[in-house]
Amino acid sequence: MQRTMATETGTIKCVVWDLDNTLWSGTLLEDGEVTLKPQALKVIRTLDERGILHSIASRNDPEIAQQKLIDLGLHEYFLYPQITWSDKAESVRAIARAINIGLDSIAFIDDEPFERDVVRFACPEVTCIDAADVADVPAMPIMQPRFVTVDSRLRRRMYQDDMTRNQARAEYIGPQEAFLESLDMELTLFAAGEDDLQRAEELTVRTHQLNATGVTYSYDELDRFRLSDRYDLLLARLKDRYGSYGHIGLALIERQEDLWIIRLLLMSCRVMSRGVGTAMLIHLMHQARQHQVRLQAHFVPNDRNRMMNITYRFTGFREVDSNGELVLLEHDLVQVPDLPDSMKLIVA
Numbered sequence: 001m002q003r004t005m006a007t008e009t010g011t012i013k014c015v016v017w018d019l020d021n022t023l024w025s026g027t028l029l030e031d032g033e034v035t036l037k038p039q040a041l042k043v044i045r046t047l048d049e050r051g052i053l054h055s056i057a058s059r060n061d062p063e064i065a066q067q068k069l070i071d072l073g074l075h076e077y078f079l080y081p082q083i084t085w086s087d088k089a090e091s092v093r094a095i096a097r098a099i100n101i102g103l104d105s106i107a108f109i110d111d112e113p114f115e116r117d118v119v120r121f122a123c124p125e126v127t128c129i130d131a132a133d134v135a136d137v138p139a140m141p142i143m144q145p146r147f148v149t150v151d152s153r154l155r156r157r158m159y160q161d162d163m164t165r166n167q168a169r170a171e172y173i174g175p176q177e178a179f180l181e182s183l184d185m186e187l188t189l190f191a192a193g194e195d196d197l198q199r200a201e202e203l204t205v206r207t208h209q210l211n212a213t214g215v216t217y218s219y220d221e222l223d224r225f226r227l228s229d230r231y232d233l234l235l236a237r238l239k240d241r242y243g244s245y246g247h248i249g250l251a252l253i254e255r256q257e258d259l260w261i262i263r264l265l266l267m268s269c270r271v272m273s274r275g276v277g278t279a280m281l282i283h284l285m286h287q288a289r290q291h292q293v294r295l296q297a298h299f300v301p302n303d304r305n306r307m308m309n310i311t312y313r314f315t316g317f318r319e320v321d322s323n324g325e326l327v328l329l330e331h332d333l334v335q336v337p338d339l340p341d342s343m344k345l346i347v348a
Contacts, residue, residue, distance in 0.1 A: 011145045011205065012052060012127065013105035015043075015137070016092055019058040019065060019083070021111040022131040028060060028068060036072050039135045044077055046138045050145055051152025053099065053159060056081035057091035057108065079159050088115050089122035099159070100269040102208060102304070107142075109134060146205070147198035147219075151246040161243040162270055168242075180274070180342035183240040187279050190348035192233040196247070197222050200235060203250045203266060210277065211266040212308040213300045213326075217252075225252060236280060238271060249276055253284065260288050262297035265308065277311040279343050285315070285336045296320070297329045 017040070020027045026034035044054055054077050058065060062083040069075040080098035082091035088110070096103050104125040110116050111131035120128045129137060137143055145152065165183070172179045192200050197219050204216040217225075225231040236249030248271045252264035262284065267276050288295035297317055299309060315337060317329040339345055 011105075012107045012142050013101050013206065014053040014055055014079075014095065014099055014107075015047060016055045016057050016095055016106055016108045017078075018088075018108075018110040018112070018115065018131065019056060019060055022109055022134075023056075023074075024068075024072075028065060034068065036074075037134070041074075043134055043137050044074070047143060048077060048156060049153060050143070050148050051155040052143065052145075053156060054078050055095045055099075056083055057088045057095065057110075058083050059085055059088070076160070077156070079156070079163070087118065087122075089119045092119055092123055092126060100209070100272065107137075109137070145202065147202055149199045149202055151199055152202070154244075154246060158244065158246055158270070161245075165240075165242050176273075177340075177342065180340070183242070183342065185238060185240045185274065185343045186346060187276060187343055188237050188346045188348055189234050189280065189283060192222070192226055192235045192250075194223070194226070196235055197226065199247045200233070200250055203247065203268070204264075207250075207266045207268060209269050209304045210272060210308055211264075211305055212262075212312070213264055213298050214302050214305065215264060215300075217264070230255060234280075236267075236276060238274065238276060245271060249280060251280055251284070256293075258292075259294045259296065260284070260291075262295070265297065272307060275340050275343060277308065278315055279339055279345060281311065281315045281317075282337055282339055283345060283347070285331055285333060288331075289333045289336060295331050295333060297331075299327045299329055300325050301327065 017023050023040050024034040024036050028034050048054065056078050060083050065083045066075065080095050082094050084091065092106060092108055096106055103123050107127040107129055108119050109129045109131055116128040119126055127142065169179055200222050201217065201219045222233060225233045232253040232255060234251040235247055237247045238245040248268040250264065250266050251262060254261040254263055265277065265280065285295060297312060299312060301309060312329050316335065317331045319327055320330045321328040
């Protein structure tokens with residue numbers, strides 16, 4: 001199989017498809033009638049079940065191509081399709097921005113060596129795959145998440161709900177705070193159970209931009225934390241009037257006699273603008289003050305998690321020490337902010 005692999009580990013989050021002679025046989029604007037490739041359809045459905053998203057980067061007439069996708073019953077599989085006459089590398093970048101994932105989480109499938117080379121040169125992090133090898137795609141290690149959770153199977157639907165929210169925001173006249181209040185958001189925090197550990201591991205593996213330390217934990221490691229009297233492992237799920245976001249946050253707190261340390265705080269990139277991190281921290285601040293303990297947090301800066309540093313600083317955490325890359329933050333708990341009016345918190 002001819003491909004350039006950006007990374008030997010990790011999981012692809014989105015597969016970007018060319019259309020002509022890749023998704024279907026034939027050239028739409030020349031042949032008029034094209035035939036869907038059965039192997040491509042099988043791959044799309046298989047990966048969709050695993051929680052891997054799909055999109056399109058195609059040089060085509062957008063109206064004609066979109067209608068053909070509707071006729072084939074496939075249009076709902078593709079998020080933020082880029083059907084234009086522009087450069088495919090820019091289309092791939094636009095998809096990554098829209099979904100809010102890294103280029104190293106994208107695979108690009110095209111029958112043309114030239115198009116793969118363009119994307120490979122401009123976006124070396126992207127995994128480029130020859131359309132002739134499409135049947136082999138599901139067997140690739142980077143296409144096989146360790147666990148397929150309930151959230152995985154619903155991932156496309158949740159992203160489609162996000163598209164509806166984004167459209168509502170674009171049409172909303174008023175400040176961001178007022179729009180968030182209109183969503184009727186409900187955040188639930190609860191101690192992770194054994195049945196939640198697969199999703200908890202998935203969150204640590206998939207979350208890079210909003211992971212305060214960049215640390216990933218295996219199922220077994222998380223289970224040891226769950227069973228320990230010394231640690232709290234908290235999961236967060238979010239819903240609003242458009243539907244459920246699924247399980248979107250994770251926190252690991254070490255509880256010492258007079259000190260709590262937030263060793264891990266992460267959130268799905270889909271809730272970056274929803275204030276989930278702030279709400280989780282405010283809850284932990286109130287709990288620490290109630291138990292009369294100090295509250296610290298670990299932060300390891302990298303090129304992706306700047307927003308997590310902003311979240312900590314915005315809620316009043318300040319640097320008190322550092323050791324190499326590890327930054328130790330602490331909140332004095334003198335003034336603990338209230339939860340934003342836009343969110344209802346439920347502690348289960």
